[in-house]
Amino acid sequence: MAEILAVAVQAMATDGVAGMSLSDVARRVGMRPPSLYEYFPSKLAIYDAVFHDGFETLNSVLRAAIPDFENDPIKALRTVHPIFVRWCIENPVQSQLMFWRPVPGFKPSPAAFAPSIEQVGMVRDLLQAAVRMGQLTEGAVTEEGMGLYSFIGSGLITQQLANDPAGGFPDGQYSRLASASLEMWISHYSPADHADRPPTARSTP
Amino acid sequence: MAEILAVAVQAMATDGVAGMSLSDVARRVGMRPPSLYEYFPSKLAIYDAVFHDGFETLNSVLRAAIPDFENDPIKALRTVHPIFVRWCIENPVQSQLMFWRPVPGFKPSPAAFAPSIEQVGMVRDLLQAAVRMGQLTEGAVTEEGMGLYSFIGSGLITQQLANDPAGGFPDGQYSRLASASLEMWISHYSPADHADRPPTARSTP
DNA sequence: GTCTATACGTAGATAGAC
């Protein structure tokens, strides 16, 4: 199963995520197409597995980087964020499935979605710790704070993959702005920046 | 041609952008598939036209909103940004083609890409005006400033279309954060916020 | 578990009549 998935990802990389065909995957693993059905009940099940394993792998990569900085959450964030961006840029097939909806008819199953929810929890815990230590304002862990954080990540990855797919990390035209965008977000929720004025008072309806 | 394109967009909305088929489009316009080749030389040419017309339409929508505020560029930006986001969320097929790469084998032609470049120019001109009037720091019109601005837009639209496609604007889970994200960006390049300290330092003024 | 054979449908695109 792992080999089939790895080969399927390769196939998606060359023919486009939505362009993967079972015949092609079967040929690449040295099988006939019907044999694949012993391992996955349908083509969409393969997408589901790639989606699920993508988040699982990414989560373990992130988890491995966090524990070292438990007493300095912002330092952990500054360390983990580029690791997150790098993994996504270097695994464009998984990222396209995880961030976009490139395959007609494919929606991740609840089981495949679980690691994605887990990742949101990891981020929230990290930010929550930063708030407790006075490194961030409370706004950082609101829907707004988490939402804006997701924008700088998904926006960067989207732009890099769509408009400069060969750019890679950290030298791509957009990858390059990974820390700059994170610093914008941190500074927006930094206590020092907002100590003496209301957090969101400058918007015009 | 306009009717074919409109119908093709409808077809992409129901079957997925990459799932559009010429037979289906032909049926919907009351033609046989070969007749479509009188208007478009290939299926990819239809994607190219949708991509091109999407940016053209969006540009004219934005242009119509800007001139009223030429003496207050930031006010123009605060007005235009939600209009931009709204159009993208309400035209998800075009947005997916414009922001993502959902169709295997499709890359916009240089001609189709021209209006996209034009849009970047429009934004740069607006921000440049804001800088000249002292409303933004010079960093706003650098590659970094323009890049971060693109992140908050493409990130929001990506998240809204991928994870809450029924949410719409302005009530969607992510759409709702359109002004908050813009204000984060504006405040990051606001002279008052950075007048007396280096860009990434966080001491209290 | 893997295969052959095949069902069953669809696709994009072209030839050529009218």
Add this chain to the structure above:
DNA sequence: GTCTATCTACGTATAGAC
């Protein structure tokens, strides 16, 4: 410009032998 007819190819998926 639109059609019928067709080409050529490929797709996912199943049946059933071994």
